[in-house]
Amino acid sequence: MTENPFLKAICVLVLSSMVACDPPQPPRISIEPQNTAAANLPPARVDLPAAVKLEGTLPPETHADGKMRVDGLVTRREKYFEQKIVVRGVLVDKYECPEDATRCQHHHAYLADTPAGGDKKLLLVGLSDSVNEALVAGTEYVVTGNFAKRTDDGFVASMGLLVFESAEGLEIKEDPKGSKRGR
Numbered sequence: 044m045t046e047n048p049f050l051k052a053i054c055v056l057v058l059s060s061m062v063a064c065d066p067p068q069p070p071r072i073s074i075e076p077q078n079t080a081a082a083n084l085p086p087a088r089v090d091l092p093a094a095v096k097l098e099g100t101l102p103p104e105t106h107a108d109g110k111m112r113v114d115g116l117v118t119r120r121e122k123y124f125e126q127k128i129v130v131r132g133v134l135v136d137k138y139e140c141p142e143d144a145t146r147c148q149h150h151h152a153y154l155a156d157t158p159a160g161g162d163k164k165l166l167l168v169g170l171s172d173s174v175n176e177a178l179v180a181g182t183e184y185v186v187t188g189n190f191a192k193r194t195d196d197g198f199v200a201s202m203g204l205l206v207f208e209s210a211e212g213l214e215i216k217e218d219p220k221g222s223k224r225g226r
Contacts, residue, residue, distance in 0.1 A: 102163075106131055110185055113156045114163040120203045123190045130205060131185045134167075135160040137178055149196050150175040154186065154205070166204040168194055173215045174207065185211040 104115035110131040116123060132154030140147035150170035155161050158181050167186065170178070178184075188205040198204055 113154055113165045114161065116190070117163045117165060117202050120190070124192060124203065126190055127187065127208075128190050128205070129185060129187050130154065130165065131183065132156055132165060133158050133183050134178055134180050135164065137175065137180060149198070151198065152178055154184070163202075166198065166200045166202075167207055168196075168198045168204050169207040174210075174213070177213050177215045184213065 101118055102114040103112055104119060105111055108131070110129050111123075113130060113132045116128065116130060133156070135153050135155045135158065137152035138148055138150060149168065150172070152167045152170065152175075153160070153164045154167055155164045167188070169188070186205060186207065187210070188208045190203055190205055192201060192203060193199040194204065194206055
């Protein structure tokens with residue numbers, strides 16, 4: 044019998060491929076502690092800035108005379124809802140019904156801590172005709188009233204509003220009708 048070199052080569056290839064192919068193995072990793080300079084250092088130190096005190100960033104609650112400030116009241120509003128309070132502030136704006144209007148809103152005005160107004164203003168509602176006429180923009184008033192979120196006549200303010208009861212130094216002309224509405 045003659046040996047076929049081609050058949051011999053195929054047999055060698057088949058046998059060598061069976062022996063040479065092993066299933067893959069995960070790499071072997073040795074975990075040994077390394078003796079480096081970093082291992083001898085003290086633990087890392089975190090250097091954070093000092094904690095911010097929020098109470099110091101809030102506006103003062105009252106003036107030196109004990110009267111509430113507008114910005115102090117609005118900032119701490121949850122503490123004062125449905126309470127009678129006394130606020131000192133400057134009248135920065137008041138509603139004036141246009142001459143040609145057939146219907147008007149109820150009288151209302153805005154108090155702030157400064158004549159410029161600022162970002163915190165307090166809505167003042169429940170004003171009669173005579174009180175509304177007596178109020179002058181730019182004048183400081185000490186107003187007493189009930190601090191609330193809404194009124195029966197339709198005003199709503201989530202930041203709070205003051206239902207007018209009285210004001211120190213306000214010269215009111217007698218209103219024969221006693222009306223609290225505009226035209």
